[in-house]
Amino acid sequence: MDERAALIEPLIPGLRRYARGWLRDAALADDIVQDCLERAVSSWRQRRGDAVRPWLYAILHNLLVDHGRRAPRRATLVPIDMADEVALAVxxxxxxxxxxxxxxxxxxxxxxxxxxxxxxxxxxxxxxxxxxxxxxxxxxxxxxxxxxxxxxxxxxxxxxxxxxxxxxx
Missing domain, CATH: 1.10.10.10 (Winged helix-like DNA-binding domain superfamily/Winged helix DNA-binding domain)
Structure with a gap:
């Protein structure tokens, strides 16, 4: 495992929690975390200092704020016959x-x-x-x-x- 992966991988669950807490949509949160990780890997050499955790959270936070500006808040409607049966049964x-x-x-x-x-x-x-x-x-x-x-x-x-x-x- 390279240096980047060793530093980033343990932080992913926290990034996902933060994004899910912000968005309350697991799939969308995971997509934004993925965007965050892509940006982090592509701009790894541009980071300042050794503190990876705050740097990653800053990238994620900015992506979440940008998403909030772009997407109007509205519920996603799913026809009942398209809903996941497990989610309806529990x-x-x-x-x-x-x-x-x-x-x-x-x-x-x-x-x-x-x-x-x-x-x-x-x-x-x-x-x-x-x-x-x-x-x-x-x-x-x-x-x-x-x-x-x-x-x-x-x-x-x-x-x-x-x-x-x-x-x-």
Whole structure:
């Protein structure tokens, strides 16, 4: 395995999680992650420094923002006879589905810059410095956006959710 593959491969699951959290469409997220990886490999020599993780997340974040600008938000309708039978036959736990739906709607209600910091810091566990590098903002700005995002999510989800939004470290 070459140097690039050794550095990039362990980061792919996190990139996929971030893209899926942003888009909530597994197939589209995987396509955008693939675009990210293609850009990373083709511009490998142009990167600055040794920190591959923030660099990859920055590429992915920019692709996600670009996609959001291009694609209007609308649901994809699938005729019932074309739907996957397995997906129709399996029932999710109602409370899990309700909580997941609440969280998803709450994340979607956040401005993109707040959504990005929540996903990068709370879900992908990037350090404040790494997340600030990904977004191209100062660490202080990231911290204030994160605080506002957590406060807003707590309002949207309910007062008891605030403690779960805090970073465990």
């Amino acid at each position: 029932r999710a736990e109602q409370t899990d589905a309700i909580e997941h739906g609440d969280l998803s709607r709450s994340l979607d209600a956040l401005p993109p810059e707040q959504k990005a910091v929540i996903l990068l810091v709370s879900v992908e566990d990037l350090s404040y410095a790494e997340a600030a590098t990904v977004l191209g903002i100062p660490v202080g700005t990231l911290m204030s956006r994160l605080s506002r995002a957590r406060d807003r999510l707590a309002e949207l989800i309910g007062a008891g959710a605030r403690a779960r939004l805090r970073r465990a470290k």
